[in-house]
Amino acid sequence: MDETKKALETLRTDIEDKEKRKVLRFDEFLDIAKREPERSLRDIFQLFHDMVKSYVSKGEDEYPDDPESIGFIKYDCSKIFVRDSDNPFFADRLFANRFVRQVESLRQGSRQNRIYVYEGPHGCGKSTFLNNLLQAFEEYTATEEGQSFEIFWDIDIGGEKVNVSCPSHDYPMLVIPKSYRAVFLDKLLSEKMSEFKYKLSHEKEYEWLFKREVCTICKSLFWALFEKLGSLDKVFNMIKVRNCKFDRRLGEGISVFNPGDSPIKEAYLTVVQTQRKLDAIFGANLVKYVFSPLAKTNNGIYVLMDNGMVEERISSLFLALMNPEDKESIKEEKAESFQGRIQYNKVPYVLDVPTEVKIYCSIFGEQTDLQFLPRVLKNFARVIISSRMNAECTALKEWIPDMKKYNRYCDEAGLLLRMAIYGGTIPQWLSEEDKKKLTAVVRRKLIATGELEGERGFSGRESIGLFGEFLRRYGGKPKLINMDNVCDFFKHRVSRDTRNENIPKNFIGSLVNWYDYMVLNEIKESLYFYNKEQIHKDILNYIYAVNYDVGSKIKCEWTQQELEVSTEFLKILGSCFTSTDLGDHGALEFAKEVQKKFRKVVAQLQSKKITGKKISETELYQELFTAYTKNLKEKLPEPFLKSDNFKEAVKCFGTEKFKTFDTRLKEHATHMTRNLEEKFGYSEQGAKEICLYAIEQKLVDKFPSKRS
Numbered sequence: 031m032d033e034t035k036k037a038l039e040t041l042r043t044d045i046e047d048k049e050k051r052k053v054l055r056f057d058e059f060l061d062i063a064k065r066e067p068e069r070s071l072r073d074i075f076q077l078f079h080d081m082v083k084s085y086v087s088k089g090e091d092e093y094p095d096d097p098e099s100i101g102f103i104k105y106d107c108s109k110i111f112v113r114d115s116d117n118p119f120f121a122d123r124l125f126a127n128r129f130v131r132q133v134e135s136l137r138q139g140s141r142q143n144r145i146y147v148y149e150g151p152h153g154c155g156k157s158t159f160l161n162n163l164l165q166a167f168e169e170y171t172a173t174e175e176g177q178s179f180e181i182f183w184d185i186d187i188g189g190e191k192v193n194v195s196c197p198s199h200d201y202p203m204l205v206i207p208k209s210y211r212a213v214f215l216d217k218l219l220s221e222k223m224s225e226f227k228y229k230l231s232h233e234k235e236y237e238w239l240f241k242r243e244v245c246t247i248c249k250s251l252f253w254a255l256f257e258k259l260g261s262l263d264k265v266f267n268m269i270k271v272r273n274c275k276f277d278r279r280l281g282e283g284i285s286v287f288n289p290g291d292s293p294i295k296e297a298y299l300t301v302v303q304t305q306r307k308l309d310a311i312f313g314a315n316l317v318k319y320v321f322s323p324l325a326k327t328n329n330g331i332y333v334l335m336d337n338g339m340v341e342e343r344i345s346s347l348f349l350a351l352m353n354p355e356d357k358e359s360i361k362e363e364k365a366e367s368f369q370g371r372i373q374y375n376k377v378p379y380v381l382d383v384p385t386e387v388k389i390y391c392s393i394f395g396e397q398t399d400l401q402f403l404p405r406v407l408k409n410f411a412r413v414i415i416s417s418r419m420n421a422e423c424t425a426l427k428e429w430i431p432d433m434k435k436y437n438r439y440c441d442e443a444g445l446l447l448r449m450a451i452y453g454g455t456i457p458q459w460l461s462e463e464d465k466k467k468l469t470a471v472v473r474r475k476l477i478a479t480g481e482l483e484g485e486r487g488f489s490g491r492e493s494i495g496l497f498g499e500f501l502r503r504y505g506g507k508p509k510l511i512n513m514d515n516v517c518d519f520f521k522h523r524v525s526r527d528t529r530n531e532n533i534p535k536n537f538i539g540s541l542v543n544w545y546d547y548m549v550l551n552e553i554k555e556s557l558y559f560y561n562k563e564q565i566h567k568d569i570l571n572y573i574y575a576v577n578y579d580v581g582s583k584i585k586c587e588w589t590q591q592e593l594e595v596s597t598e599f600l601k602i603l604g605s606c607f608t609s610t611d612l613g614d615h616g617a618l619e620f621a622k623e624v625q626k627k628f629r630k631v632v633a634q635l636q637s638k639k640i641t642g643k644k645i646s647e648t649e650l651y652q653e654l655f656t657a658y659t660k661n662l663k664e665k666l667p668e669p670f671l672k673s674d675n676f677k678e679a680v681k682c683f684g685t686e687k688f689k690t691f692d693t694r695l696k697e698h699a700t701h702m703t704r705n706l707e708e709k710f711g712y713s714e715q716g717a718k719e720i721c722l723y724a725i726e727q728k729l730v731d732k733f734p735s736k737r738s
Contacts, residue, residue, distance in 0.1 A: 051272045059179060059202050059271040064218055067226050070179060071203060073238050074329045074347045075136040077178055081170040082133045085109040089130075092454055098470045102477060104454050105130055110166040111159065118392050119158040122385035123454050124480050125377065132375060136347075137235040149352040150377035153489030156351045159377055160333065164278055164286070167331065171276045171283075178274040178329075181205055181244075183251055185268050185311065187258065192307035197321040198245035198328035199283060202271045205244050205252055212240055245328070250317040258312065276330065283330035354485075378484025379418045382453035386411035389490070390497050398501070402511045403720055404711050405548065409541055410500065410516050416445050417487030417532035423448065425475035430464055438547045438733065441540030452480045487532050496524070510716055512723060513545050549720060550729040556705035556717075557667040557698060565662075567591065568694075569654050570645060572603045576625040580618070588645065594692060598675050602694065605669040607654050609661040612669075624650070670698055671721075671730045680721050684714065 054062075063070040072080065089103035105126040112118040121129065132146070150156050170176035181202050183194040206214050212231075219227050230236045243249065255265045276283035305319045327346045334350035380386045387407055391398045399407050426433075426444045433444050439459045440446045450457050456468065488496065503523065504515040520529060520538055570588040575595045578584055582595045593599070601617040608620060627650045635644060645651050670676045679695045682688040683703060688696065706717035724730075 051275065054271040056202065056205075056266045056269040056271060060218060063203065064220070064223075067219060067223060067230075069175070069177065071201075071230075071236070071239060072178070073201065074178075074331065076235060077171070077176070078167065078331070078347055079133050079136045081167055081176060082110065082130070084170065084175065085166060086126075086130060093456070098468065098473065100470050100473045100477070102127060102454055102473065103130075111162045112392075114169075115162050115165065117158050117161070119155050119162050120380065120385045120388045120392070121159075122380045122382040122452070124381055124452055124477070124484075128375065128481075132373075145348045145350055145372045146375060147350045147352050147372050148375050148377045149354070149356075151354060151379065151485050151489065153491040154377050154379050154484075155490050156377045160349065160351055164284055164331065164333070168276050168278065168284070171274065178276075179271050180274045180329075181248055182270050182272060183248075183268055184270050185251075185255070187311055190307070190311045192304065192311065194247070194251065194304060194308070194319070196245060196248050198247075199274050199330060200244050200248055201329065202269070203239060204242060205248055205269060207252075208240070208243060215239070245321070247317070247319055247321065254312050254317050274329075278333075281327075283327065284333070285327040285330070286333040376481065376484075379487060379490060381415055381418060381449070381480055381484050383408050383411045383415065383449055384453060386415060386493070389494070393494055394498065394501060400713075401501075401505050403513075403716050403723075405545060406511055406513055406516060409513060409545060410497065412446065412449060412541060413516065413520055413533060413538060414488050414493045414496070415449055416534055416537050418484045419445050419448065419487070419534075420479070420483055421445075421534055423476075423479050425472065425479050428475070429467055429472050436460075437540075437543070439544050441534070441537055441544075443534060443537075445534065445537065446541070446544060448476065448480070451476055499523070510713075510719055512719065513542060517542060546724075546727065546729050547733055550724055550733055552706065552710050553671070553702065553721060553724050554667040556702045556709065557670060558662065565655065565658055566646065568603060568606075569651060569658065572600075572607075572654070573624065573628055573645060573650070575599065576621040576628065591693065596692070598673060599692065599694065602669045602673065606661060607657045609657070611672065624654075668730050668735065670695075671725055677722065677725050680718055680725075683718055 059070070085107075086109070087106050089105040091099060091101065091103055093099050102123070103126075104123060105121075107121045107126050107129070111121055148156055148160065171178060179202050180199040181196040181204075183192075183196075185192050185194065203211070203215075215230065216227065219230075230239070244252070252265060255268060256262065259265060274283055278284035278286055308317045308319055330346055332346045332348050334348075380389065387399070390407070390411070421443050423444060426448065430436075430444070430447075433440060433442050433447075436447075436459065439457070447457065451473075456465065460468075500515075500519050500523075503519065504511045517538060520533060567589045571586050571591060571593055574586045574588060575584065575593055578595045580595055580597055580600070583592070584595060585592050597614050597617060600621050601612050601614065604612045604617045604620045610616070612620060631645070631648050631650055634648075673695075675691070676695055676699065679688065679691040679699045680703075682691070683699055688699075691699075702721065703714060703717040706712040706720065707714060712720060
């Protein structure tokens with residue numbers, strides 16, 4: 031029993047502390063308004079704005095020093111649309127920038143009698159977006175930072191008592207008669223609040239405080255009490271203030287009307303019991319307790335879910351969802367006055383790659399990407415997004431008339447380039463000339479193009495279905511999911527009609543070319559290391575080794591390293607010096623030339639003991655050093671990526687057999703693997719698999735280096 035009492039007591043304390051609304055006297059509310067005017071004097075539009083700005087960080091501009099920046103910001107909207115949500119909504123960069131701009135406009139200009147319609151194709155996530163937005167708003171308004179205040183009346187005259195809630199949730203300050211309000215606020219706020227007082231009297235966002243009337247019920251009660259009591263102090267003693275409660279399920283502050291809801295048949299509701307008490311105090315019908323069915327969302331949010339219901343006057347933040355066919359219906363009705371009040375906001379399909387990937391990981395698990403080689407999951411997303419984009423883009427053609435010059439990195443229509451820009455990235459592979467031409471004007475045109483896309487192609491639901499099927503087919507295998515799997519899926523596992531209808535022609539081939547080029551450069555970068563000491567040892571080992579027959583196992587006197595003079599050894603180092611792909615014969619011929627030059631060096635140094643130091647001072651050494659360093663980054667990886675022995679060494683990496691390979695092969699295989707892990711996010715398994723992919727796909731031949 032003690033445990034039961036303790037549990038109930040804890041529950042009682044928690045609920046009363048959190049849920050019980052504190053009732054303030056009117057003068058107590060005024061004290062709060064005096065101390066914190068920006069928090070206590072805000073209407074629904076300012077409150078909604080503050081909620082979004084509180085949850086959405088300032089945002090990041092990846093190019094802050096770029097004079098041509100257009101403020102296309104990376105916003106993190108997860109606190110509103112993802113956190114604590116059973117069904118998260120992922121806002122891509124285009125949508126996030128539109129949403130934040132619209133919210134910022136709520137603090138400016140006339141917002142009354144406007145309907146904010148979010149339109150988009152089926153399966154784009156409109157309902158999810160709005161449900162999560164309303165959930166975040168409820169959470170915010172339950173905090174001290176998000177408090178909003180409302181009037182209610184505690185009337186006691188001659189033993190007749192009645193509590194009257196303001197059905198319109200009117201702001202307490204509006205009970206001050208409009209003609210006296212400006213002077214009252216000026217006197218209330220101290221000179222220390224001069225900055226806020228200036229905003230109050232000059233900025234449009236606070237016009238409502240001076241123009242709006244309190245609701246009819248509260249206005250009638252105020253003047254009826256004043257007439258009856260003859261004292262303003264006594265009237266104010268009967269005005270109480272409490273926190274507004276926003277609860278969409280109860281229809282308090284947030285009301286959601288769905289197409290399946292029963293229609294409201296009566297224009298007004300009468301609360302009989304309250305009316306009788308008011309009549310007993312003031313006389314029959316002197317104060318009428320009647321209010322609109324939308325009164326509960328006055329100074330709140332009214333939401334229409336996919337339908338066209340209209341209320342003649344709107345004093346709420348009015349949000350609506352609309353499908354394309356609904357918009358056409360409104361046009362057919364020719365309701366010009368209604369259409370003039372609508373501000374359309376698009377909710378298209380996702381158009382940036384990281385957001386599409388977040389959707390997959392949210393549904394199939396945050397560890398989903400660990401089943402893929404780097405870039406491959408994003409490439410699946412790129413195929414999906416390509417279906418949602420327009421092939422023609424005037425802004426892109428004006429900027430880059432000939433996209434063919436970038437065929438190593440991009441498709442001819444520039445879809446991959448536009449995806450990057452929609453995600454806030456300016457690709458490094460663009461020429462300096464084209465980067466300079468990417469002015470603010472061009473950027474705005476490109477982003478404006480994005481605003482017109484995302485209305486066709488694979489819907490959000492279809493893309494999730496396709497990804498689920500893809501994961502079931504290729505996931506859970508010993509090997510990581512690779513680009514061959516992506517190609518196989520879209521070329522052979524999706525119906526021809528679906529593929530041809532949605533995926534642009536040749537896009538997958540261009541995507542593979544782009545991927546292959548990027549992968550090859552990652553591997554080249556990972557194989558490269560400019561280590562002067564290592565280069566010094568390589569040259570000394572090579573000069574020493576050319577004096578022995580192929581197959582000999584020797585120890586270099588100058589470096590103390592044990593070497594096997596194999597054809598592979600001579601080919602790899604010979605290619606580093608010559609900048610050509612030496613075959614067996616070429617490697618042996620070049621070794622003979624170096625041997626001849628070395629004999630001349632020996633003749634010159636015959637009276638002195640030959641050492642590594644002495645060799646490094648010779649013309650032969652300097653010639654080889656210059657050639658090696660010149661070709662190192664571009665050419666060094668190529669012999670390895672064409673070497674069968676290197677391929678076998680990579681296969682055996684991490685096993686006992688790996689120890690049996692040539693020291694040089696082991697060093698480079700290890701260096702490459704670690705760099706792929708550290709620089710490009712590969713796992714050890716992934717590093718091995720991507721290197722083998724590059725060798726088997728002969729990427730060195732596909733993208734040959736420029737010969738000097």
